[in-house]
Amino acid sequence: MSALISRWRSIPRWAQLVILAAVVIFVPPVINIVERQTGFGLLTQVNRALIYVSLALGLNIVVGFAGLLDLGYAAFFAIGAYTFGILTWPSLRLDFSFFIAIWVCVLVAALFGMLIGAPTLRLRGDYLAIVTLAFGEIIPPLVRNLDNITIRIGDLVLVESFNLTNGPLGMKPLGRPNFGIVESIAGLSPGQLDPGVNPTFWYFIIVILVLVVLSASRRFEDSRIGRAWRAIREDETAARFMGVNTVRVKLLAFAFGASFSGLAGAVFASMLGAIFPELFRFQVSVFLLIIVILSGAGSVWGVLIGGLLISTFDGVLLAQIMPSIFPNSDVQSLRWVFFGIGLIAVMLFRPQGLFGHLGQRQRASQPVKEAAHGDAA
């Protein structure tokens, strides 16, 4: 593994990019062939996995970089998805274009991130975890109950029986990206580039999403703000004494984590074409936390690789391959046993995560006590 990494590092950057681009482009046709051979639904699972990777990268900013345990991260996913739903659901007649709506979702999610963060980021770490959990638990029932809103002030009825979220029935259908301009320029017939539910189209849209989120993460990591996040993760009090406005910096971590999640939520909603409150339960938050911790909190490349592997393990191996091999046993109901054990084992035996070492710069990690002994200025 490490030999592979060092060989990868030795090739020039342009060659790395070409190889990666080739892999990314050839994934759908290859998977199509495998799908035809095996009958498993793979590309939709890859798309799901990539969405989870984007979400996990957002959570990684909060948990991995800034060291703030967020147990209700799915709330921002839900906020992104439902904002997208409200902007594009035909019954509400707002009819936003996909390309505008997703950025509104980013802003709304970031706003909620700051709204929940501002009063709570002064709390101790474990209390913050519980506050985020409670917030995450409030969102699904809230969404479920916002299908019949009536607001009265005295006799004045401001809103009557207003259906914002369509409650437990879910919102459907939702807006999809429209490439009308591209089609007219390229001389294609209208609708030819409509992604519909075609997983290959969505694959490329989601790859762009991942690239956006990935490069933002990478750029933050080594910047002024990213350093400050890592400093408060290591020792918040010391960071304050060194001039870091920790509340502000943590608020930014929350806002960015939330905005990544909001973006992923919007794309997710558009891909599914329908959203329900149950899609954003606590299990989603915990699954994302598992991806981040198991992969290696704070390591962008680790979370990318780990996110893909863990989501594929869950969506393909546990959900499709194992049941076809052992049709009589209920393997899938054990998924949380696997994940629970995995989480505990990693915390106990490998707190840096399974892939936490990937992409780390060449740092002397060996103690240098002997070498430096007695060295003076």
Added chain:
Amino acid sequence: MDPQLEAFLRQVLVGLSIGCYLALIALGYTMVYGIVELINFAHGDLFTFGFFISLTIWGLFDVPTPLEGAWILALPAIAIVVILLSGGLNVVIERVAYRPLRGASKLAPLITAVGMSFMLEAIFAYIWGANQINYPRFIPTTNFLNDFSRIIRFTPRDILLFGVTIPAMIGLTLFIDRTRLGKAMRAAAQDREAAAMMGINVNRIIAITFFIGGGLAGVAGMVYGLYTGSGRFIMGFEFGLFAFTAAVLGGIGNIRGAVLGAFIIGMVQAMSDLYIGGEWSRVIIFSLLILMLVFRPSGILGSTTSVEKV
């Protein structure tokens, strides 16, 4: 009687009974937090464990439903077994998943606790099934208040519930206030290092704390089964969180606070079910949790947590 008043009084009793289970769970939560400053996320699942394991033990015998004659003595006997098993399970959990991380950051054991909780729930679902499970109706539901009102109910089940929880709360309070062991527990909660230097075996105290907490949650699960007649593998999650809310409300680490908080949460739930609508109860209780943590993290009766030194 005025039907509105009647509904209100019924909900008062409902609130008290919810408060009873929550108190038993919250006591363990608050004791554990007081000593190791860990939000033992898997604590609610011991409640579920008590429910299921007692169900399995009952199933070993040919018990008449409802209970009669000498079988009534099986109640305390099985309760003791349930306490031993769920307390023991909690000790094992502490030993395996939390103790090795005691020197690490505060969030590390919280993360393993989340993993533990999900693992336990999945195991419960695997062994006992993922659907709503019925509990045999061992205790009759004749309403003692029938002549007075048909809405307000007070049944033999209520007697069982209060008969178990109130003595347990009083006993625990006395144990912690009066006994040597209780004194050692309080000392360890105040300053673990100082307690260790004074010759208190802190590991043993922590194990005992987990045992008592687990036992209380387990017996609460059993009583819940007898009282409501059904349960599900996932229920410990919500009960655990409500109990944690109760512990925070009363002041985390504070034994009397946990009981007070539990009855407040029980009442809040019962009243919001009646006046606002059951679908909002969760939203209200979790909002209460957030508001408490933000504005009064030390709770109503004050908490016993430490401050960082520089």
Added chain:
Amino acid sequence: MATLLEAKGVSKKFGGLTAVDTLDYSVEANAINSIIGPNGAGKTTFFNIVTGYYKPTTGTVQFDGHDIAGLAPHRLTRYGIGRTFQTIRLFGHLSALENVLIGMHHWLRSPWWSDLLKLRSTLREEAEAIRHGEELLAYVGLKGFEDVESRNLPYGLQRRLEIARALATRPKLLLLDEPTAGMNPNETKDMTAFIRRLRDERGLTILLIEHDMHVVMTISDKVTVLDYGRKISEGKPSDVQQDTRVIEAYLGSRALKMIKN
């Protein structure tokens, strides 16, 4: 000389305990001052008041023309107060260089959106910051250790890295909380000379908490003795040394310490 720091009537109470008791204290610019006293005399509590960790129960603190009592630590860093800690508090998983860069956080300008877009101004500022950081590391004797994670540095270098990190905040006043604790006589000698250099070469004003009497007596312009939160003596090292109250309070406690050991 101008007064850089002036505390008047400062007290700090924790419940029933008075850790610092109506203390008047001032630091002249460009001086090296020491605060000494037995354990629990309130020295670190006073540091924590000056650096903004505690709000004093009563009293005022003036620093460089600002009223600073009760201001947050990160704001005081901006005014020019830097510090180290009694027990080392580096950012363990960050490299030595990154630790120093955190010290520069408050005066680096790059906003998050510029980090995200990698604007040229940000790149230039980062390069400049790294160069400055390497200079600071070289100055304290950590050349060649830039990329070592700070938790892997030997103890003496960790102490020096803490000073480099504090210097990176561009302090006017540097508070050092037991800088020679845990050092052998040679290292202590080096550190003493180094503290003097900080004052002479960088024009810093230095406030020390120190247990090593030899260090205190060699480098201090003014020594203040605290006991039970009160000032019991103050003056030139030679004056303080002969103060009977000090000998009583201090040697008493040291004798006690020797018995303990």
